[in-house]
Amino acid sequence: xxxxxxxxxxxxxxxxxxxxxxxxxxxxxxxxxxxxxxxxxxxxxxxxxxxxxxxxxxxxxxxxxxxxxxxxxxxxxxxxxxxxxxxxxxxxxxxxxxxxxxxxxxxxxxxxxxxxxxxxxxxxxxxxxxxxxxxxxxxxxxxxxxxxxxxxxxxxxxxxxxxxxxxxxxxxxxxxxxxxxxxxxxxxxxxxxxxxxxxxxxxxxxxxxxxxxxxxxxxxxxxxxxxxxxxxxxxxxxxxxxxxxxxxxxxxxxxxxxxxxxxxxxxxxxxxxxxxxxxxxxxxxxxxxxxxxxxxxxxxxxxxxxxxxxxxxxxxxxxxxxxxxxxxxxxxxxxxxxxxxxxxxxxxxxxxxxxxxxxxxxxxxxxxxxxxxxxxxxxxxxxxxxxxxxxxxxxxxxxxxxx
Amino acid sequence: xxxxxxxxxxxxxxxxxxxxxxxxxxxxxxxxxxxxxxxxxxxxxxxxxxxxxxxxxxxxxxxxxxxxxxxxxxxxxxxxxxxxxxxxxxxxxxxxxxxxxxxxxxxxxxxxxxxxxxxxxxxxxxxxxxxxxxxxxxxxxxxxxxxxxxxxxxxxxxxxxxxxxxxxxxxxxxxxxxxxxxxxxxxxxxxxxxxxxxxxxxxxxxxxxxxxxxxxxxxxxxxxxxxxxxxxxxxxxxxxxxxxxxxxxxxxxxxxxxxxxxxxxxxxxxxxxxxx
Numbered sequence: 099x100x101x102x103x104x105x106x107x108x109x110x111x112x113x114x115x116x117x118x119x120x121x122x123x124x125x126x127x128x129x130x131x132x133x134x135x136x137x138x139x140x141x142x143x144x145x146x147x148x149x150x151x152x153x154x155x156x157x158x159x160x161x162x163x164x165x166x167x168x169x170x171x172x173x174x175x176x177x178x179x180x181x182x183x184x185x186x187x188x189x190x191x192x193x194x195x196x197x198x199x200x201x202x203x204x205x206x207x208x209x210x211x212x213x214x215x216x217x218x219x220x221x222x223x224x225x226x227x228x229x230x231x232x233x234x235x236x237x238x239x240x241x242x243x244x245x246x247x248x249x250x251x252x253x254x255x256x257x258x259x260x261x262x263x264x265x266x267x268x269x270x271x272x273x274x275x276x277x278x279x280x281x282x283x284x285x286x287x288x289x290x291x292x293x294x295x296x297x298x299x300x301x302x303x304x305x306x307x308x309x310x311x312x313x314x315x316x317x318x319x320x321x322x323x324x325x326x327x328x329x330x331x332x333x334x335x336x337x338x339x340x341x342x343x344x345x346x347x348x349x350x351x352x353x354x355x356x357x358x359x360x361x362x363x364x365x366x367x368x369x370x371x372x373x374x375x376x377x378x379x380x381x382x383x384x385x386x387x388x389x390x391x392x393x394x395x396x397x398x399x400x401x402x403x404x405x406x407x408x409x410x411x412x413x414x415x416x417x418x419x420x421x422x423x424x425x426x427x428x429x430x431x432x433x434x435x436x437x438x439x440x441x442x443x444x445x446x447x448x449x450x451x452x453x454x455x456x457x458x459x460x461x462x463x464x465x466x467x468x469x470x471x472x473x474x475x476x477x478x479x480x481x482x483x484x485x486x487x488x489x490x491x492x493x494x495x496x497x498x499x500x501x
Numbered sequence: 502x503x504x505x506x507x508x509x510x511x512x513x514x515x516x517x518x519x520x521x522x523x524x525x526x527x528x529x530x531x532x533x534x535x536x537x538x539x540x541x542x543x544x545x546x547x548x549x550x551x552x553x554x555x556x557x558x559x560x561x562x563x564x565x566x567x568x569x570x571x572x573x574x575x576x577x578x579x580x581x582x583x584x585x586x587x588x589x590x591x592x593x594x595x596x597x598x599x600x601x602x603x604x605x606x607x608x609x610x611x612x613x614x615x616x617x618x619x620x621x622x623x624x625x626x627x628x629x630x631x632x633x634x635x636x637x638x639x640x641x642x643x644x645x646x647x648x649x650x651x652x653x654x655x656x657x658x659x660x661x662x663x664x665x666x667x668x669x670x671x672x673x674x675x676x677x678x679x680x681x682x683x684x685x686x687x688x689x690x691x692x693x694x695x696x697x698x699x700x701x702x703x704x705x706x707x708x709x710x711x712x713x714x715x716x717x718x719x720x721x722x723x724x725x726x727x728x729x730x731x732x733x734x735x736x737x738x739x740x741x742x743x744x745x746x747x748x749x750x751x752x753x754x755x756x757x758x759x760x761x762x763x764x765x766x767x768x769x770x771x772x773x774x775x776x777x
Contacts, residue, residue: 102708109712110759128661130679136658142623143727145738147714148746150723157713165773172758178767179758192705198638198663199627200656201706234661352717352757365755366717445600458605 104182105192111162111173112208115265115317116349117240118143120154120203122312123260126236133234134197135204137260142203155206155240156196160184160221164210168267168278170322170361172354173210179355186225190233197237204238204260205229211244211280219247219255226258238312245285249292256296256309261344263315264289266337269330273323277360287340290314294341313344320374321367322351328392331377335388338381348374373398380404383436384429401492406432409469410484416469417477420451432491433465465491507535507579511571514579518586523553528587533579563589563597566611572647573610581606617645618652624735625656627665628699634691636675638665641695642735649674650683657681668695703737710738716749717757 121141128135143152161183162173172179189207196202207225211218222241229235241259243252255262264286268274271283293314300309316337318330334346350366357363377398380386384405391404399407409416409432418431420442429439438459442451450473456463468477468487505521507514521531567582585603588596598604627638638660642649653667653674666675673687724742733739748760 102705105705106708106712106759106761109709110762113713113715113757127658129658131661134659134661134663136655138658142619144623145710145736146724146728147710148721148724148742148749149715149718150720150727151715151718152727153710153713156709163770165770167772175770175772178769180762180765181768181770196706196709198660199702199706200625200640200659201709350718352715353755355756355758355763357756363756368718368720441599445595445598448595448598451600455600458600458602 099182101188101192104184104188105158107180107182108158108160108162108184111179111210112157112159112206114172114349114352115157115206115208115242116151116347117206117263117315117317117345118152118154118157119240119261119312119315119345120238122344123238124308124311128234128236131234133236134194135235135237137203137236137238144201144203154202155204155238156193156202157206158184158189158192158208160186160189160207160209160218160225161212162210163212166211166278166280168281169358170267170277170319170351170354176358177354177356186221186228189225190228193229193237194233194235197235202237204240206240206242208242209244215244215246216248216251219244219251223251223254223258226255230258240312243289243293243314245281245289247289252289252292253296253309256293256300257307259310260312261315262293262310263317264293265317266333266346267317267319268323269318269320269325269333270323273325277322290316290337290341290343297342314341315343315345315347317347317349320348320350320371321364322361326395327370327374327377327397328388328395330374331381331388331392334378335381346378348378369400370397373400373404377404380408385426386430402488403432403493405430406465406488406491410488413484417471418469419471421446421471421473431466431469433462433467434470435461502532503530504532504534505579507533509535509537511568514571514582518583519557520553521583522557522587522590523555528580528584531580531583533577533583535579537574537578557590559586559590566597566607569614570607570610572614572651574646575610581610614646614648618648620644620732621648621652622655624732625667626735626737628697628702630666631694631697634666634694636664636666638663639691639695640665640667641692642667642669644669647672650681654681666691666695668692699737707738707741711741711745711761712759714745714759715757716745716752716760717755719746719749721746 119141121139123137123139125139126137141154143154145153147153163181163183164173164175167174167176193205207222209218209222226239226241239259240261241255243255243262243264245264266286267278267281274281274283293310296309297313300306337343337346348371350368350371352366353363377391380391381388390408392398398404418427420428425439425443428434428442429436438461441459445451445455453472453475456466505517507517567586571582585596585607595601596603597607599608621642621644625640625642627640630636630639649669649672656665657676662678664676664678666673668687668691673684673691675682752760
């Protein structure tokens with residue numbers, strides 16, 4: 099089979115893994131040296147596909163032959179798709195060629211399970227080793243880690259890769275048992291634990307070999323089962339805390355050809371996915387707890403963003419005086435982000451904050467107005483009922499139409 | 502009103518601005534001109550301000566911000582810088598902060614310049630160079646602001662011992678493997694080489710682009726938001742976009758597989774137990 103044909107099949111097979119991050123790697127440079135590639139911690143999106151998602155890495159499977167039969171996966175063994183396999187040399191060639199042309203910042207390599215878990219993991223590691231040791235490639239490498247792979251293989255993967263990821267796949271153990279019969283939560287978590295341990299060691303001991311310096315991430319499929327957002331966010335929070343994950347990716351389940359009856363054949367729930375990312379961002383960047391965003395069972399509101407939903411449910415904490423409040427509190431105001439909060443605090447050391455300052459800072463004034471007090475402004479809407487405020491501030495239907 | 506001339510570089514502006522500040526010339530007394538606002542300016546001699554000596558204290562961070570904003574091509578390019586500098590030196594420190602009208606414009610320009618540098622890092626597309634060019638890779642780019650000399654250093658970190666050049670309608674840079682050479686006027690020959698089509702080398706990339714796209718998630722609005730169409734002309738994959746969107750929206754297919762794979766013969770795999 100031609101290289102072009104293989105690439106067509108194995109990129110199609112790999113696109114369900116949504117991670118595209120190329121950030122968080124240590125500073126590396128090839129200036130004046132043999133080899134190729136640099137990283138500086140920041141990621142670069144080199145292109146965007148018509149689904150609005152970025153291309154930062156060459157994201158492919160080594161092979162889409164697979165012994166597993168995960169119902170939600172296009173590559174499951176019972177799926178009727180064309181199958182092929184790259185040789186390690188072909189992956190290396192593609193990576194280096196794309197990299198020189200500035201199409202990508204690195205490689206994200208995963209694979210179907212062939213022969214055995216260890217054999218598969220070995221193949222992945224081999225490609226990374228070729229790139230790093232023979233071609234002195236200093237770009238970004240993300241390797242998928244197969245649960246149940248031998249610890250020494252995971253350790254080796256961590257030496258070559260910037261990021262490792264083990265997919266949690268589904269939000270609950272029950273769903274995993276139903277839809278991914280060959281996978282087990284306990285081995286997924288063991289692999290995460292080993293990666294976490296490797297990272298800690300590398301940080302604590304100066305002479306320890308480097309280990310996945312851009313950390314680990316995972317992916318959860320949304321909408322393939324009936325799990326609610328509350329369970330999803332609480333699980334994500336547990337994962338962040340237990341294994342110090344850098345990211346949990348939420349992947350709205352996309353219908354696949356010859357779909358089995360066990361999974362829905364419906365448009366992917368994109369807006370729900372979007373709200374989960376917003377909530378996740380509030381947990382990672384703003385110090386929100388999962389229980390603040392969703393106290394009981396249920397889903398996030400679709401018509402308003404999670405920060406606005408939280409503020410409307412906590413009117414007693416508002417309006418907030420921007421000339422007095424802590425930066426952390428200001429960042430909790432709808433329409434004011436972390437950066438603007440920091441800038442407001444810097445500005446008020448010079449003079450009092452006025453409403454126009456928020457305009458200059460490009461805050462979303464309509465959302466912020468009912469929740470703030472400035473030197474020249476006090477909201478008349480402060481007495482307004484939350485229900486009517488919500489009606490007024492909800493995202494317009496045009497913005498909801500992601501599909 | 503006095504007219505001051507800038508040679509188009511930050512270092513040149515800085516020298517003139519220093520003299521103006523030392524002489525106590527307020528922003529409203531000055532009119533700034535450079536080769537863009539007054540073509541042919543440097544064909545003639547020009548009256549410089551008489552040199553004064555003295556000390557000025559300007560925070561290093563402000564200087565960095567002014568240097569960054571100076572790369573912005575636009576109205577009042579030099580006068581904004583001088584107004585901010587004047588106000589800060591006279592005690593209005595908020596003049597450089599985003600909450601101030603001048604500061605807001607300064608910060609907006611810095612952001613636009615950084616964004617354009619990021620566009621260069623992201624969307625430059627190198628192609629193999631013809632042998633006579635004595636470089637390995639070359640690229641064409643049309644930056645909105647004067648970022649090339651500053652932002653292209655990124656590629657000397659990235660491309661190791663590869664030699665490369667980037668041509669633009671205005672200036673050009675060349676990395677010879679050791680040093681970066683900036684030409685304020687891009688050599689014509691570079692522009693010719695860099696705009697040659699490279700259809701062969703792009704086939705793999707276009708195949709990748711089509712396959713990694715998920716038609717079940719098609720969202721042209723999000724695409725436009727992240728990838729403004731003015732940048733499309735740099736990207737070999739952009740010619741595919743209309744067709745991919747069209748297929749995803751109006752095709753018979755409602756799942757996520759790439760349409761080219763749709764009718765290809767597949768292969769089911771026997772469960773592991775049945776082989777034993």
